[in-house]
Amino acid sequence: MIQSLVLVTQNYLHFAGRQTLADIASRVRLSIVLEPEEVLNPHVAPYIAEVHRLKGRTERNLQPSFDAEDLAALARREIAAAGGDPHAVRLFCQHEDNVLPTAQARAATGIPGDGPDLVSRFRDKILMKEALADKFPDALPKYRPLAVERAAADAQAYYAELVAQLGTRKLVVKPTCGAGSLNVAIITGPQDLRAAAERIQTDERAFDYEVDEFLEGTMHQCDSFVRDGEVIFSGILELGCSNFDFVQGKPLSVYPVTDPGDYQRLFDFNQAVVTALGFRDGSVHHELFVRRDPDGVPVLKFVEIAARVPGGLGVPFHERNSGINLIDENLRLALGAAERPGFRIRNDVVSALLPVGHGTVVALNEPKISSEYSIAWRVAVGDVVDSRSLIDNAGILTLTNSDAAVLRRDFESLQQYVPVTCG
Numbered sequence: 001m002i003q004s005l006v007l008v009t010q011n012y013l014h015f016a017g018r019q020t021l022a023d024i025a026s027r028v029r030l031s032i033v034l035e036p037e038e039v040l041n042p043h044v045a046p047y048i049a050e051v052h053r054l055k056g057r058t059e060r061n062l063q064p065s066f067d068a069e070d071l072a073a074l075a076r077r078e079i080a081a082a083g084g085d086p087h088a089v090r091l092f093c094q095h096e097d098n099v100l101p102t103a104q105a106r107a108a109t110g111i112p113g114d115g116p117d118l119v120s121r122f123r124d125k126i127l128m129k130e131a132l133a134d135k136f137p138d139a140l141p142k143y144r145p146l147a148v149e150r151a152a153a154d155a156q157a158y159y160a161e162l163v164a165q166l167g168t169r170k171l172v173v174k175p176t177c178g179a180g181s182l183n184v185a186i187i188t189g190p191q192d193l194r195a196a197a198e199r200i201q202t203d204e205r206a207f208d209y210e211v212d213e214f215l216e217g218t219m220h221q222c223d224s225f226v227r228d229g230e231v232i233f234s235g236i237l238e239l240g241c242s243n244f245d246f247v248q249g250k251p252l253s254v255y256p257v258t259d260p261g262d263y264q265r266l267f268d269f270n271q272a273v274v275t276a277l278g279f280r281d282g283s284v285h286h287e288l289f290v291r292r293d294p295d296g297v298p299v300l301k302f303v304e305i306a307a308r309v310p311g312g313l314g315v316p317f318h319e320r321n322s323g324i325n326l327i328d329e330n331l332r333l334a335l336g337a338a339e340r341p342g343f344r345i346r347n348d349v350v351s352a353l354l355p356v357g358h359g360t361v362v363a364l365n366e367p368k369i370s371s372e373y374s375i376a377w378r379v380a381v382g383d384v385v386d387s388r389s390l391i392d393n394a395g396i397l398t399l400t401n402s403d404a405a406v407l408r409r410d411f412e413s414l415q416q417y418v419p420v421t422c423g
Contacts, residue, residue: 002335003082006052007032007044008071008093008102012327014043015315020328021047024335029081033074035064059206061097062182062391068104075109086110092334094283094308094327099123113334114282114307121277122284122307125176126210128277132302135276139269139302142166146173146209151197155190162193162211170214172244173200175207182207182389184244186214215301217291220257222270222284223310223318225329225341229280231271233343235318236263238290240415246355247387251397251419253352254313255411256321256345258404262298266290269300277305281333283326285310313351313396320398321349348402350411354394356385359422364394367417369410373399379420394420 005028007013024030025047033052034040040051052074056064075089082088089111093102103119106112121131129140144165150158163169171187173196183203185196200209219239224231240253257263270286287303309315309326319325324343350371361383367373377395379385386392397419401407 001088002028002090003088004029004031004078005090005092005331005334006075006078007048008066008091008098009033009095010038010041010044011095012309012311012315014041015319015325016044016327016331017325018043020325020331024331025049028335029078031078033066033071056098059204060177061205062389063095063097065097066101068101068108071101071105072108075105075111079109079111087112090334092331094330096123096306096308096311099307118278119307122279122305123177125174125304128305129302132273132276135272136302139300141212141215141301141303142168143210143212145176146197146211148197148200148209151193152201155194155197159187159190159193166211166213168213171211172214173209173211176210177207183209184247186244187211215289215303217289217299217301219303220266220288220290221254221310221314222266222286222288223314223326224270224274224284224286225282225324225326226274226279226284227281227333227340229275231267231274232340233322233324234267234270235314235322235324235345236266236270237317240352240411243390246353246390247392249355249357249387249418251352251354251414251417252312252390253350253397253411253414254317255350255408256347258347262290265298266300273302273305279307282307283309283330285314312353312390312393313398316396316398317349317351320351320400321346347404348400348407350399350401350407350414352397352414352417353390354397354419356387356392356394357420357422358386360384361420362423363421365417365419365421367397367410367414367419369399369413370406371399371401371410373397375419385420385422 031050036053054066054070056066078089100123103116107115173185187193219242222234222236224234236257237254241250246252286305289301290298322343322345329341375397379394
């Protein structure tokens with residue numbers, strides 16, 4: 001019998017339903033791991049029996065990542081309090097920078113749940129592509145680990161070598177772990193490669209990087225809930241731009257895939273990737289590019305996948321559009337819930353994560369659209385902002401419309417919307 005649920009970080013927990021939190025707190029001891037000075041979200045606070053304070057590190061992460069040994073020590077205390085049975089404790093984490101140390105802590109203490117071998121395939125973009133290579137040889141981009149020092153010292157020769165290996169002159173550099181938008185660079189020549197390497201060398205975070213062939217097409221994501229290896233729900237979305245474009249100032253808008261044939265192709269590909277990687281229970285966030293062949297058939301190219309709920313606007317979007325709260329479902333799953341979630345996909349919602357720009361905010365601007373909308377602003381006039389990743393955002397725009405044509409027109413117009421004016 002489960003007696004203790006430890007929440008590793010409070011990321012996305014503000015999306016949890018109060019009834020879900022209350023139900024869990026009435027059944028088990030609910031505790032949470034936070035940074036020493038971090039303030040517990042008031043939405044979650046009433047249900048927490050204890051706050052554990054650990055110091056995280058940011059050398060290889062955008063946000064603090066806890067040490068696996070510290071998490072294991074904490075877990076052992078919870079196990080002892082539960083009578084010494086590791087099966088009486090669960091560690092819950094949906095935070096990208098902490099899913100791996102949480103998995104390592106489970107393995108070190110015997111607590112059930114995803115282990116480090118599985119989670120590593122969802123955390124490291126090189127490992128995940130290696131794991132998928134045999135199953136999807138035509139759906140993966142060509143790639144190589146990036147030799148940063150060589151790129152800085154001998155960009156001319158290194159670029160020529162990469163072009164020969166990857167078969168294209170247009171490349172993209174990105175981190176192998178963590179935020180896919182940090183220090184991302186489009187490479188079309190040696191000078192771009194050198195500039196990217198020099199920017200990486202001066203960054204305070206010691207990330208590893210890869211260089212991939214540049215993929216053409218439209219970005220999509222599949223946000224799924226999985227039980228016993230079967231994808232029960234998948235919210236499949238078309239993106240108005242890429243993470244790289246967002247950092248450059250474009251709203252990262254999402255539109256639900258409505259064509260039944262396209263939806264099924266994406267659903268089936270997503271299920272095949274989940275199966276190939278060995279994922280059994282929980283949520284995955286899968287990104288891919290879609291382009292059309294001469295006959296109009298979608299051609300799918302894998303980008304990356306994470307073993308967690310979608311970040312940014314994903315959780316509230318799917319609750320609004322499909323009636324499913326992915327945080328609630330994962331919390332219930334952690335305690336052994338057997339029932340399948342109910343949902344109904346409506347496809348009358350568009351959302352956008354809004355970029356912040358660079359400098360001091362001098363104005364917040366409203367969009368020129370026809371649909372009913374609301375904006376949850378996260379910045380105010382006078383704030384100093386610097387867009388480097390999806391974490392740096394101005395807020396979330398949500399619009400609804402039962403007229404699909406108007407909704408689509410508004411979605412497309414958002415790429416010209418500048419939500420924040422900076423000076």
